[in-house]
Amino acid sequence: xEAIKVVNRRASLKACLSGxxxxxxxxxxxxxxxxxxxxxxxQQPTRFLVVTDEALIKKLASEAFSEGNAMVGQAPVLIxxxxxxxxxxxxxxxxxxxxxxxxxxxxxxxxxxxLGLATHVMTGYRETEVKRILALPEEIRVVAATPLACPPQxxxxxxxxxxxxxxxxxxxxEIAFLNTWGKGLA
Amino acid sequence: xEAIKVVNRRASLKACLSGxxxxxxxxxxxxxxxxxxxxxxxQQPTRFLVVTDEALIKKLASEAFSEGNAMVGQAPVLIxxxxxxxxxxxxxxxxxxxxxxxxxxxxxxxxxxxLGLATHVMTGYRETEVKRILALPEEIRVVAATPLACPPQxxxxxxxxxxxxxxxxxxxxEIAFLNTWGKGLA
Numbered sequence: 001x002e003a004i005k006v007v008n009r010r011a012s013l014k015a016c017l018s019g020x021x022x023x024x025x026x027x028x029x030x031x032x033x034x035x036x037x038x039x040x041x042x043q044q045p046t047r048f049l050v051v052t053d054e055a056l057i058k059k060l061a062s063e064a065f066s067e068g069n070a071m072v073g074q075a076p077v078l079i080x081x082x083x084x085x086x087x088x089x090x091x092x093x094x095x096x097x098x099x100x101x102x103x104x105x106x107x108x109x110x111x112x113x114x115l116g117l118a119t120h121v122m123t124g125y126r127e128t129e130v131k132r133i134l135a136l137p138e139e140i141r142v143v144a145a146t147p148l149a150c151p152p153q154x155x156x157x158x159x160x161x162x163x164x165x166x167x168x169x170x171x172x173x174e175i176a177f178l179n180t181w182g183k184g185l186a
Numbered sequence: 187x188e189a190i191k192v193v194n195r196r197a198s199l200k201a202c203l204s205g206x207x208x209x210x211x212x213x214x215x216x217x218x219x220x221x222x223x224x225x226x227x228x229q230q231p232t233r234f235l236v237v238t239d240e241a242l243i244k245k246l247a248s249e250a251f252s253e254g255n256a257m258v259g260q261a262p263v264l265i266x267x268x269x270x271x272x273x274x275x276x277x278x279x280x281x282x283x284x285x286x287x288x289x290x291x292x293x294x295x296x297x298x299x300x301l302g303l304a305t306h307v308m309t310g311y312r313e314t315e316v317k318r319i320l321a322l323p324e325e326i327r328v329v330a331a332t333p334l335a336c337p338p339q340x341x342x343x344x345x346x347x348x349x350x351x352x353x354x355x356x357x358x359x360e361i362a363f364l365n366t367w368g369k370g371l372a
Contacts, residue, residue, distance in 0.1 A: 002188030003300040007219045007293050031362045033193045048362045102288015107193050114189040121224050176217045176234045
């Protein structure tokens with residue numbers, strides 16, 4: 001049941017980003033977790049651009065991110081999940097590079113949580129500015145970003161405590177149906 | 187490091203589906219894991235239609251799924267991740283209900299793996315047929331499906347052994363870049 005504990009322990013912690021360096025081994029571990037995720041036809045379309053250059057992080061934070069997310073400038077690592085949509089299935093207007101990126105990103109978040117590192121998936125940036133600053137190829141889409149940082153608190157638990165206590169989620173009967181659409185499971 | 191172990195242990199196991207009933211507590215556990223995933227602006231657009239009716243599962247398997255995925259008809263539970271795209275962020279042609287469904291689905295897969303249950307994310311079905319058979323509202327999109335089953339093998343490890351041994355993934359340097367697009371991290 002350990003993975004389930006980590007699922008329940010993960011919180012979005014943009015308010016808990018210390019500037020302390022991240023061990024390279026930890027960074028590789030979270031990226032390998034992302035790499036292990038399944039993807040449509042195993043096409044593995046997701047790419048992770050890992051920004052560790054301090055000047056680049058500060059520039060992104062001030063020029064590309066919204067004011068409410070500018071605190072990513074404090075993180076030692078800022079990761080962008082990106083993809084070329086052509087690398088993934090697209091069907092009836094559904095572009096599966098987005099779904100595949102979600103599968104991979106969740107693995108990354110959980111591995112980071114397991115290591116006691118703070119993350120926060122966000123899309124609160126202007127994609128055109130991110131692409132300009134990072135000189136991304138035109139065909140690449142930026143799907144989401146997350147800072148990766150040690151929380152300044154004594155432990156991950158202490159950092160996440162308030163966020164988890166205040167977590168709001170729809171009830172199970174609102175999101176899961178049994179055999180018939182709209183018929184609550186629980 | 188337990189979540190990371192589960193990430194590495196998860197395999198796509200459509201070839202390992204026994205008809206044995208799934209405990210309701212286990213089903214609720216995997217759905218709650220999905221429910222705990224983050225989502226854009228916490229809009230929680232993903233819905234899970236859990237099919238346990240045997241006749242319905244057989245009908246779906248034979249009329250909606252591709253031949254290569256017809257073995258889902260053996261599973262005691264078939265779960266569809268669905269969403270109304272309007273419930274989620276859409277920006278510059280990127281429909282985040284797909285990304286949000288990926289985040290939630292990965293939690294579901296990992297929780298199931300943790301419980302020793304076989305899953306296999308698939309999109310190998312005709313959406314129009316799934317929607318017809320399940321009488322889904324017109325505005326709802328089917329994002330992905332997974333069977334949920336006990337493997338017939340003695341343990342999850344035994345069931346997943348060959349799949350994990352044969353797993354192919356791009357190298358870390360192909361999917362993760364450092365500060366500059368295309369510049370391998372490792």
